[in-house]
Each structure stands twice: as C-alpha cells, then as structure tokens.
Amino acid sequence: MRGPRASNSCQALASHPPSNRSNQSETCDTHFDFICCGCHSEEQAIKNIWCEGGACTDVWLSVKVVVILLVPLLTQRIEALITPEPVSGEEETMSVDAEPRKPRILLAASGSVAAIKFANLCHCFTEWAEVRAVATNASLHFIDKTSIPKDVVLYTDEDEWSSWKKLGDTVLHIELRRWADIMVIAPLSANTLGKIAGGLCDNLLTSIVRAWDYSKPFFVAPAMNTFMWNNPFTERHLISIDELGISLIPPVTKRLACGDYGNGAMAEPSTIYSTVRLFYESKSQQGNGDI
Ligand SMILES: Cc1cc2nc3c(=O)[nH]c(=O)nc-3n(C[C@H](O)[C@H](O)[C@H](O)COP(=O)(O)O)c2cc1C
Known part of the structure; x- marks a missing residue:
C-alpha cells in the first residue's frame, strides 16, 4: 500500500454500494483513490476491486488489517505528542521531597x-x-x-x-x-x-x-x-x-x-x-x- 492514500481508500470503498459493482468502470473511475501493494496502478486496483470480484476480497482484507494495526499505533503516537513529558524520577524527587541544599x-x-x-x-x-x-x-x-x-x-x-x-x-x-x-x-x-x-x-x-x-x-x-x-x-x-x-x-x-x-x-x-x-x-x- 502506498502511504497516505490508504485512509482515503477506506472511504472510497465504503462509499461504493455492492449494487454498483455491475456497472463498474465509470463509478470506480470517478471515486477511487487507493492503490494496494499488489496493484501497480490505480487503474489496475480499480479493476481488481470492482471489475474482478475475486481480487476484491484480498484488498478488503488488507485494508481491514491495516486499519486494525494502524489505528491503535496512530492513537498512541498522538497521545504521546499531546501528553506533557513526565519528569524523570530524580527531578520528580527533587521537586517534591528534596530540601534546598545548604549554602x-x-x-x-x-x-x-x-x-x-x-x-x-x-x-x-x-x-x-x-x-x-x-x-x-x-x-x-x-x-x-x-x-x-x-x-x-x-x-x-x-x-x-x-x-x-x-x-x-x-x-x-x-x-x-x-x-x-x-x-x-x-x-x-x-x-x-x-x-x-x-x-x-x-x-x-x-x-x-x-x-x-x-x-x-x-x-x-x-x-x-x-x-x-x-x-x-x-x-x-x-x-x-x-x-x-x-x-x-x-x-x-x-x-x-x-x-x-x-x-x-x-x-x-x-x-x-x-x-x-x-x-x-x-x-x-x-x-x-x-x-
Ligand atoms: C605575633 C604576630 C601577630 C601578627 N598579627 C598581625 C595582624 O593582626 N594583622 C596583620 O595583618 N599581620 C599580622 N602579623 C604579620 C603577618 O603574620 C605577616 O604579615 C604574614 O606574612 C601574613 O601572612 P599571610 O597574609 O599569608 O597570612 C603578625 C605577625 C606576628 C608575628
């Protein structure tokens, strides 16, 4: 899968009701924004999903796996960015317990x-x-x-x-x-x-x-x-x-x-x-x- 386009792909797939699949190419050409690792072009990906129903399942699975793996990782990363750095053990002790040293x-x-x-x-x-x-x-x-x-x-x-x-x-x-x-x-x-x-x-x-x-x-x-x-x-x-x-x-x-x-x-x-x-x-x- 190629980078940021993966997330768009989920929306793209979700927005295509199965009933559209028989009338594939125009619909797909208009909305699809996803290229999987096995497809070397957008055109091939469209073909795989909408036009050759067998390959569609593989791509769906890939997307699900990626979403399952990536979402928790991204959530963790965002939390780490917005949570203030914890003080190290020593500094924490200093600020809470330690008296200022004698002159x-x-x-x-x-x-x-x-x-x-x-x-x-x-x-x-x-x-x-x-x-x-x-x-x-x-x-x-x-x-x-x-x-x-x-x-x-x-x-x-x-x-x-x-x-x-x-x-x-x-x-x-x-x-x-x-x-x-x-x-x-x-x-x-x-x-x-x-x-x-x-x-x-x-x-x-x-x-x-x-x-x-x-x-x-x-x-x-x-x-x-x-x-x-x-x-x-x-x-x-x-x-x-x-x-x-x-x-x-x-x-x-x-x-x-x-x-x-x-x-x-x-x-x-x-x-x-x-x-x-x-x-x-x-x-x-x-x-x-x-x-
Ligand atoms: C019994 C005695 C008392 C002294 N008292 C003083 C003093 O009160 N103040 C002072 O500046 N020098 C005093 N001196 C002289 C100093 O001891 C001396 O100048 C010495 O070289 C000082 O060395 P320092 O400055 O390295 O300690 C005294 C010397 C003697 C022998």
Missing part, C-alpha cells in the same frame, strides 16, 4: 592574631551552612586545629601540593573555588589584602581568590594593628578590592592583642556570621539564581 561557605584565615577566633567562626556557620576552611601558613600559628568543628576540613598550602601529583589530577584551589557559593576571609591580614589587591597568588588562599567568580558573594574582615590599618596602603588596597566586588566587614576599635587601643580589630565572629547570612538570604529571596 557552601569557604572560610579562610590569614596571618593575623585574630585567627585565634577562627575555630569559633567555623562553629558559627556550621549549623546553617556547609563549611570548608582554608588557612595560610602564617595563620596556622594562631589556629588551634583541634577546636575546628569535626565536619569542617581545613585545607593548607601543603594540601594544595600533596593533592596534585601528575597532569590530570584535580587542582585544589580550582576545586574549592568551584565548590563554594560564598567566600569569607576572616581575619584578613594586611599582607593578604595587599596581595589580593595586586592580583598575586602565591599560596592556596590567594590562588582561590585569583580564580574567584566575583558574581558570587565574597566578604573580608580585616584585622591588623592600628598603625597598619591607618597606613595609606590600606585605603588603596581596599579601593581595589571594592572594585572587584568584594564586601568589607569593617574592623572595630578596641584594645588590640598587642596592647594598643585603636581601630583594626576584627569584627566579632557572630557579626561576620550574621552579615553573611543576612546578605545571602536577602539575595535568595530576591530570586537571584546565581547564589
């Missing part, structure tokens, strides 16, 4: 004496967020590693190099940069501030910063002696990092670890936590899909 916070410490509060800062974030930590070599003089929450991995420069052995291995600073939704450096030393402002990247922390996607939130909480804070370099560097899109959690004025009184002490961990969380949640409520 991923990369907390970093550089070599200010305020790094003695770093473990406390990690604790502040762990209930709300998934936390990973990065420490510069200088900051390790101040951090009590045993106080870091158990579920927080602390990465150092040593890990950056021990995790890479050959081409094809993952590069830690790139992996951490990919993983994080938010970065927070607290405390930020004068040295690391200057390196970020100048684009230097000679350790794990500054390599992450150098690779950072600045459409993601990034906070710094500087901590340094008042002499350092008031030095003209500080303002220059703060302007540079502000241009990058890094947010400043300013230091506070109080008695410093060195005994001096003045500005330069790191903001309290609870203040850093609430600033970051408030910012993140207000952005999320605005429907910012990037964070």
Whole structure:
C-alpha cells in the first residue's frame, strides 16, 4: 500500500454500494483513490476491486488489517505528542521531597592574631551552612586545629601540593573555588589584602581568590594593628578590592592583642556570621539564581 492514500481508500470503498459493482468502470473511475501493494496502478486496483470480484476480497482484507494495526499505533503516537513529558524520577524527587541544599561557605584565615577566633567562626556557620576552611601558613600559628568543628576540613598550602601529583589530577584551589557559593576571609591580614589587591597568588588562599567568580558573594574582615590599618596602603588596597566586588566587614576599635587601643580589630565572629547570612538570604529571596 502506498502511504497516505490508504485512509482515503477506506472511504472510497465504503462509499461504493455492492449494487454498483455491475456497472463498474465509470463509478470506480470517478471515486477511487487507493492503490494496494499488489496493484501497480490505480487503474489496475480499480479493476481488481470492482471489475474482478475475486481480487476484491484480498484488498478488503488488507485494508481491514491495516486499519486494525494502524489505528491503535496512530492513537498512541498522538497521545504521546499531546501528553506533557513526565519528569524523570530524580527531578520528580527533587521537586517534591528534596530540601534546598545548604549554602557552601569557604572560610579562610590569614596571618593575623585574630585567627585565634577562627575555630569559633567555623562553629558559627556550621549549623546553617556547609563549611570548608582554608588557612595560610602564617595563620596556622594562631589556629588551634583541634577546636575546628569535626565536619569542617581545613585545607593548607601543603594540601594544595600533596593533592596534585601528575597532569590530570584535580587542582585544589580550582576545586574549592568551584565548590563554594560564598567566600569569607576572616581575619584578613594586611599582607593578604595587599596581595589580593595586586592580583598575586602565591599560596592556596590567594590562588582561590585569583580564580574567584566575583558574581558570587565574597566578604573580608580585616584585622591588623592600628598603625597598619591607618597606613595609606590600606585605603588603596581596599579601593581595589571594592572594585572587584568584594564586601568589607569593617574592623572595630578596641584594645588590640598587642596592647594598643585603636581601630583594626576584627569584627566579632557572630557579626561576620550574621552579615553573611543576612546578605545571602536577602539575595535568595530576591530570586537571584546565581547564589
Ligand atoms: C605575633 C604576630 C601577630 C601578627 N598579627 C598581625 C595582624 O593582626 N594583622 C596583620 O595583618 N599581620 C599580622 N602579623 C604579620 C603577618 O603574620 C605577616 O604579615 C604574614 O606574612 C601574613 O601572612 P599571610 O597574609 O599569608 O597570612 C603578625 C605577625 C606576628 C608575628
């Protein structure tokens, strides 16, 4: 049978009452629109059906079989086209059951004496967020590693190099940069501030910063002696990092670890936590899909 003409054939056959068959050729010539596989022309088909009654039965049977087979198939196909695609099992589970995942916070410490509060800062974030930590070599003089929450991995420069052995291995600073939704450096030393402002990247922390996607939130909480804070370099560097899109959690004025009184002490961990969380949640409520 040849394609679309088959359906017309059913109508054509139905429209010819048996009584017309004796007066075949004119009637057939006028109405028939069907060629079966055994007939190589319309003329032959007409002859088979109306003029040579024996062949007529075969064609009738063919038509019936084709209709029986094709109609359910076509119905299925049409239903598939008009029915919306079902969501896959995973997506369905996501939309119905899954809670949104926790924000991923990369907390970093550089070599200010305020790094003695770093473990406390990690604790502040762990209930709300998934936390990973990065420490510069200088900051390790101040951090009590045993106080870091158990579920927080602390990465150092040593890990950056021990995790890479050959081409094809993952590069830690790139992996951490990919993983994080938010970065927070607290405390930020004068040295690391200057390196970020100048684009230097000679350790794990500054390599992450150098690779950072600045459409993601990034906070710094500087901590340094008042002499350092008031030095003209500080303002220059703060302007540079502000241009990058890094947010400043300013230091506070109080008695410093060195005994001096003045500005330069790191903001309290609870203040850093609430600033970051408030910012993140207000952005999320605005429907910012990037964070
Ligand atoms: C006891 C001690 C306390 C320090 N405190 C600070 C500080 O509060 N802020 C700061 O910017 N640098 C401070 N420094 C200097 C930094 O540790 C130093 O510049 C270091 O190179 C910083 O390295 P990093 O930025 O890679 O962590 C201190 C150094 C010492 C020895």
